[in-house]
Amino acid sequence: MPPRSLQTAALGMQAQQTSIDNIANNLSNANTTGYKRSRVVFQDLLYENVQASAEGQTDGAEPAELQIGSGTTAVATVRNFSQGSFSKTGNSLDLAINGDGFFQVQQPDGSLAYTRDGTFTLSSEGNIVTQTGLKVQPNINVPPNAVEISIDQEGTVKARLQGESEMVELGQMELARFPNSAGLRPQGGNLYEQTESSGEPFIGTPGRGGLGNVRQGFLEKGNVKVVQEMTSLIQAQRTYELNSRMVTTSDEMMQTANNVKR
Known part of the structure; x- marks a missing residue:
């Protein structure tokens, strides 16, 4: 042995x-x-x-x-x-979360995944999606004649359409916050999935209920x-x-x- x-x-x-x-x-x-x-x-x-321990000790030890x-x-x-530093990109669909929370994306099987990566783009149908084509939830559709997209700190998405002077509201982004973020399971692709350890998510408007604000034109670097x-x-x-x-x-x-x- x-x-x-x-x-x-x-x-x-x-x-x-x-x-x-x-x-x-x-x-x-x-x-x-x-x-x-x-x-x-x-x-x-x-x-x-x-x-085994020796017997017969009398000192009380x-x-x-x-x-x-x-x-x-x-x-x-x-x-x-912990929060990573921000990098300014100037792209209207690049978003960073300043504080607690995750973006929600819909996977091909219909389930939700969560990410801090706000490198978004538009699909051919005009939906806001990740770089791999996953739809951001709630789903927000941008008209093809939109010439400007604005997203404020509370996640309100607005667009200025061609030939129009006023901004039109398109939808409201929501973030998810978990009781124990460390319990989330990484899936790869900058995505996390919910587990029993993470607890049930609280879904709400950015900047409320302990959720962070959304910063348009910025991306969060790795920590x-x-x-x-x-x-x-x-x-x-x-x-x-x-x-x-x-x-x-x-x-x-x-x-x-x-x-x-x-």
Whole structure:
């Protein structure tokens, strides 16, 4: 049977590899609109009572036991939904949320997904959609003869039609807010889906009920802090190397023990 230290160090290397994989994903999305960085959560594994506590102590102290742990494992990734900085684009359909909340989009199967990425455009039918063609909900249709689109901080969409001087109201955007945003499950494509952990969404008008305001002509950058991620990368790499050294040390000790038997 291999020594406990060999198994524990191997688990440590596996855990740090998971951490490095997560850091690599954060860094690769540093310039992704609305991306929220994540971190890996670790837990120690089962402990074994190698030796029971000594009996007969009279000083009233709690008897100590000899326990050896089995290493560590990655159990979850926790996403940080702190606000990213804004980038001005000047495009009328680029929107950023200043505060809490998510845009709602309808997926091909009819279910709703949620995003902080407000890089919107118009479909061939005039609907406001994401870059992949998903309709923003509530659905708002822009007439083909619209020459100007205005979206105020409360999400009211207006357009000036060709030959007209007054703006015409087209619809009202709504945002979704969750009791526990960290419980949302990422789907890829800058989308999140609701889970039991996230809770039921509160749907409302931007700027009301704790929801953030809408900023037209801006996009929210990802909240990845490159310097912080590089520091975490160095720490994970060093920890991986130490666990690798432990594997080598355990192997050398096994060889020494085998030589003694000879």
